[in-house]
Amino acid sequence: MIEIVNVSKQFAVSGPAKPFRRVPKQTIHAVRNVTLSAPNGRITGLLGPNGAGKTTTLRMLGALFQPDSGTIAVDGIAVAQEPRQALARMGILGDAHGLYPRLTARENVVYFGRLQGMDSDTAHARAQELSRLLDMASILDRRAEGFSQGERMKTALARALVHDPANIVLDEPTNGLDVLATRALREALRYLKSPEGGSKCIVFSTHIMPEVQQLCEHVVVMAQGRSVAEGTVEELLAQTGQTQFEDAFVKLAFEAHDTGATV
């Protein structure tokens, strides 16, 4: 169960470079009052165009930095106050998901399992189990060096899930994956959400609409740092009076909030 309430974050970034002159800092409001509630046993989609603030929101959820205002709680544990307890309850597949190229897929997974506090035997057993779920038996004992994009993604996902977390956070996981790999990932997520798979709480960010339609029971649309709408795909269609989800999304993300330009 993940609860993000009224979270805001701004960054100071350098403006255009001018030689021999101090560049004045500009403030970017990356996230403005975003609220998201993701219960267990549901896949919650975070849908938004590039630069909408999805990654920033998820990185705050992953305790990489703190929000300026608002609260984030995982299973009732405040991320800002008890980051390590909160992280132990989450499996995060972030924007950056580099592997250790000289370790095998299994070693990559087991390393993170050990850092999650598992003993060696349990971590190895879990790696075996995940290799069955994600169909990665053929790459399990190969070094990550020559992995394809799909193999890398599977390994990174297995690594994030090694401690069997109740909450799973995925930031654009299908980027660069082919149809088969995307399908396999979708199947795995459906299983994890189901009662047999442990009724996980899954938060899934993407900018690809068909994925949201096929996978997510609940969608939060983000644009320009705000959460602009939420509901099921059908509810969003009804709200905008569209028949195509793409049209509904464009309307929600780009038209309704043209006034909210970045300051």
Next chain:
Amino acid sequence: MNADFFRNVGVVLVKEVIDALRDRRTLLRLMVPAVLMGPLLLLALSGLISSLEERAEKREVMVAGMDHAPTLRNFLERQTYTVKAAPPDYEAQLRKSTLLEPVLVIGVGFEAELLAGERPSIELVSDSSNQRASSGVSGLKRLLQGFNQERATLSLALRGVSTDLLQAVSVDDRDLASVQARATRITVIIPMFIIMAVLYGALTAALDSTAGERERGSLEPLLTNPVQHLALVLGKWFAVATLGMAVALIASLSFIPAQWFLRSDSLQAMFQFGIPEVIAFLLLQLPLAAGLGAVLMALAIRSKTFKEAQAGSGLIITLVGLAPMVSMLNPGGDVPWYLWVPGLSQNTLMMLVLKGETLTLAQVFPSVLVGALLTLSCMLYVAHSMRSAVAR
């Protein structure tokens, strides 16, 4: 801090060491110079020394115009020296370093002037940029001084004056240096190679576990584990220091077989480098490996790429690697502050070990303190910077 903390340090340490050892190509490139460079230099030096010794044994003088000085020839031959005629272009040859001994040049009127008591002059020609030739100069000077002395003694004796008047003071040489201390004139290069070995051993591991991790995009996932940042940093640092020490160990050990091949017997007798010296060397490197490993990590954590970190660490590597030069250029003039400078202190202490001296706590303490302070401050800095490094 609790058991959990140390367990995490151990997990990170094991992973980092395995990771570094799997990188065979980098390891090989690191090991080959560390293992070969010092011993090769030692062998080259021993070759030089043995050729000097050979020349001393050969008792040869190279002279231009020997025919003008039969008396001097008589003297030289009585000292069992062989006189060799100098090639006509000896000046050019000396400059080009193709001629490796000094040349005695005798003027046409030498014999007549000598007999008339007119102090004829002899030129002693060498080139100070030609090391081998100039090293022979002092021996020749001594030889000529002997000739002078003999002539003077004879003249005085003819006039009934005691020859003791020529030597108001008698000088006796007494060399206090132990055999090993004399050898350090040659072995002065060894500590420098050991220090380099530590630096290069620690360098790749330090950069790979910080800037490399960032560049690969694996630092962010690493930080999503519920592990204290200090535990991550300490585990990595342990691995870095261990690798630095491992390369230093191999470099130190490589000097042991190297001394079997020393060509100069006297150098072999003087240069004693055994297991006790290796152990002493390694213990002295510990503060350096720890402190510099930490400094390199602190520099690298701010860099986005391995390349950027490498450029940043170049200065540190050069400064510490060349620190021993300070004492080499100022031999015998060790100053107390040397013991406080990383690199220089290790060099100074290792030289003492090579001289066969016992180290006191007061000599070792400064380097340990500096190493510990560097480690502590840099570790805290890296632990603090890791999150902000990812957040950007």
